[in-house]
Amino acid sequence: MTAILSPPRMLPSGDAAITVEFGRAISAEANRRVLALDRAMARDAVAGVTETVPTYRSLLVHYDPEQIGFDELAAQLTALAQSHPASEAVAKRHWRIPVSYGGEHGIDLDDVATALGISADEVVARHVAADYRVAMIGFTPGWSYLSGLDPSLQMPRRQNPRLLTPAGTISIGGVQTGIQCLAGPSGWHLLGRTPVRTYQLHRDPIFLLEPGDAVSFVAIDAHQFAEQDRAAEHGEIVAELLTS
Amino acid sequence: MSKLVVTAAGPATSVQDAGRHGAQRYGLTPSGAMDTLALAAANALLGNAPFAAAIELGPLGSAFTARGGPVRIALAGAQRPAAVEGRPISLNESITLTEGERLTLGVARGGVFSYLAIEGGIQGELMFGSLAVNARAGLGSPFPRPLQPGDEIRVTAASGTRELRIDLPNPTDAPIRVLLGPQDDEFATDAVQLFLDSEWQISATSDRMGYRLEGPPIKHLHGHNIVSDGTVNGSIQIPGNGQPIVLMPDRGTSGGYPKIATVITADLRRLAQTQAGRGFRFQAVSMAQAQAEYRAMAQLIRALPSRVVDAQASQLDIDALHSANVAGVATNAFDA
Numbered sequence: 214m215t216a217i218l219s220p221p222r223m224l225p226s227g228d229a230a231i232t233v234e235f236g237r238a239i240s241a242e243a244n245r246r247v248l249a250l251d252r253a254m255a256r257d258a259v260a261g262v263t264e265t266v267p268t269y270r271s272l273l274v275h276y277d278p279e280q281i282g283f284d285e286l287a288a289q290l291t292a293l294a295q296s297h298p299a300s301e302a303v304a305k306r307h308w309r310i311p312v313s314y315g316g317e318h319g320i321d322l323d324d325v326a327t328a329l330g331i332s333a334d335e336v337v338a339r340h341v342a343a344d345y346r347v348a349m350i351g352f353t354p355g356w357s358y359l360s361g362l363d364p365s366l367q368m369p370r371r372q373n374p375r376l377l378t379p380a381g382t383i384s385i386g387g388v389q390t391g392i393q394c395l396a397g398p399s400g401w402h403l404l405g406r407t408p409v410r411t412y413q414l415h416r417d418p419i420f421l422l423e424p425g426d427a428v429s430f431v432a433i434d435a436h437q438f439a440e441q442d443r444a445a446e447h448g449e450i451v452a453e454l455l456t457s
Numbered sequence: 458m459s460k461l462v463v464t465a466a467g468p469a470t471s472v473q474d475a476g477r478h479g480a481q482r483y484g485l486t487p488s489g490a491m492d493t494l495a496l497a498a499a500n501a502l503l504g505n506a507p508f509a510a511a512i513e514l515g516p517l518g519s520a521f522t523a524r525g526g527p528v529r530i531a532l533a534g535a536q537r538p539a540a541v542e543g544r545p546i547s548l549n550e551s552i553t554l555t556e557g558e559r560l561t562l563g564v565a566r567g568g569v570f571s572y573l574a575i576e577g578g579i580q581g582e583l584m585f586g587s588l589a590v591n592a593r594a595g596l597g598s599p600f601p602r603p604l605q606p607g608d609e610i611r612v613t614a615a616s617g618t619r620e621l622r623i624d625l626p627n628p629t630d631a632p633i634r635v636l637l638g639p640q641d642d643e644f645a646t647d648a649v650q651l652f653l654d655s656e657w658q659i660s661a662t663s664d665r666m667g668y669r670l671e672g673p674p675i676k677h678l679h680g681h682n683i684v685s686d687g688t689v690n691g692s693i694q695i696p697g698n699g700q701p702i703v704l705m706p707d708r709g710t711s712g713g714y715p716k717i718a719t720v721i722t723a724d725l726r727r728l729a730q731t732q733a734g735r736g737f738r739f740q741a742v743s744m745a746q747a748q749a750e751y752r753a754m755a756q757l758i759r760a761l762p763s764r765v766v767d768a769q770a771s772q773l774d775i776d777a778l779h780s781a782n783v784a785g786v787a788t789n790a791f792d793a
Contacts, residue, residue: 224639227719228747230689232639239684266481266687268711273687275478278748279755351685351711354484354594358685394484395593412483414584414595420483 218295221246221271223287229278233290234271239388241360243270244348245299248425250290253297259289267424268349269358304346304427309453310392312383312430313438314340314405321402325385328368337432339363340404345390345428350420355394355412357422362390374400381406381442383430392422408441409452416448459526459615461575463608464559469515469665471603472610473572475508477585477596481710487690488589488596489706491570491665491729494625494758495534499574501761502531502551502621510581510588511574512604516732518563519604521573523554529576529615530554533623535568535730550622550768551576553615568730577613591707620768623761632740633728635693635718636747640683643715644695648675652717653739657701661733665707667694668728674699677715685713691720691728703728723750 224232233250236243251267254274261281266273276286314337315322326333345359362385370386378384378399384391386401393399394411407430411421422428433441441451463470473496476489490496490513497507512519518537531551532539539546539562546552546560548571554560565571581588581598590597600608641649652675660669681697688694692704694714703720704712720728721742731737742750 225636225744226639226689227636227691228721228751232686264479264481266710268686269684271686278751282748283744350482351484352709356484424482
């Protein structure tokens, strides 16, 4: 007997998109259901759907109202979501991402350690030990939000967000950790930098990570960072793909 | 090779088309024209595809010179002074610049964005199917940034076709229509009502990422942070200060503020063309109505070539065309 999955909420995002909401809080279960529905729709195209955007707790489905109306699409998506359980969202790929922690690459590492009452090395050890999943990519190109942060590393975001943080920043904020690809504003705590470009034009692939990919971090030193950063600038991926 | 040389450029002058779609799941925003109807109208005058790339001008002016041969162009969208070598030219008409002639476009007087389309379109390298500028992502062609003086845009030589005029529906001051949601349940009923009943003004700090509105603060039921989810063009976020932000084509692909409502597709161009400081209101409509307006807009855009007439044709001819209702049901899509 198969358990009947609770139906997601079908929320209108204007006249050409539906937010398929599986939960309101960050939860691994809701995110896996998002990814399971996203994969199901990638396998079997739904007529009229133009683009899907997975996020932590919902799948944004863009569609063409000249091809399908809201009610008909909502009914189809409800049925699809209920027939694809979270367990289908198994990671197909596992990336190992090098990170240079602390110093000029992670200017908040010492403050984070102090705030948590542990050593900087221990912060790094716990950040490297966890297994992460790409819960969503959003805001700016390649900004990858990861679930799976060690709960002992959870900290509120900074009171004053920084207007500019470097490309490749690895940071923590609340229950999340993330890989920021382009330089930009951030209110998170900066632990380190990766030479890996999750978004790079004129490289194949342009976008390295997919929502649902498994990710782990490996610590490198500043010298290795400089070397790999040069290689990455010339289009090398420098992240290690463990399974495919 | 004919080219259009940029001799002066306002800060928001950039190449735009229908935008790039399909990579929002990687955080890549669509970009694209703020007023797709005006873009399509300018292109219709030149026999281009409706959303062929054109030069989008923001509130300030720009100037261009034709080099290497004649260049046929058309201007649509916001009202602004426009002249070729000092001779005034009309909006919604094609004109051919001969070698060396200078086109000057002034500050927008009615509306915000204008489209300078070029016969044959703009030559460039498509990325994700688009030439549209997204400076943050390093995308856009021929230049991955807004235009600057000295830039040269390679174009097709003018065909020598007779000049044309397009007759568009009259603009309306009707309220900007919205669909409530996706997070209208993050607000009390009276807060939603206040949002719908109030007069709003667009702040001068608005840009292609978002239009910031000024009016009475809209209070949240459970605070202003939600778990980030996906955004669309027209999403109306309410941040902590209660002042709405309407997300535009250069928006972030996800956002963590509750979205009280979404501007309907057919009206987003009207909001985009509303000048800072000018008052307007929102009006909630049903999904059926919003999607009917979406389809009417799409039909109107497809029917634009049938609204093009010889530039020398008299107003009488255009009136006759209208009474014959050549453009069919689409004629009234915006008049309502």
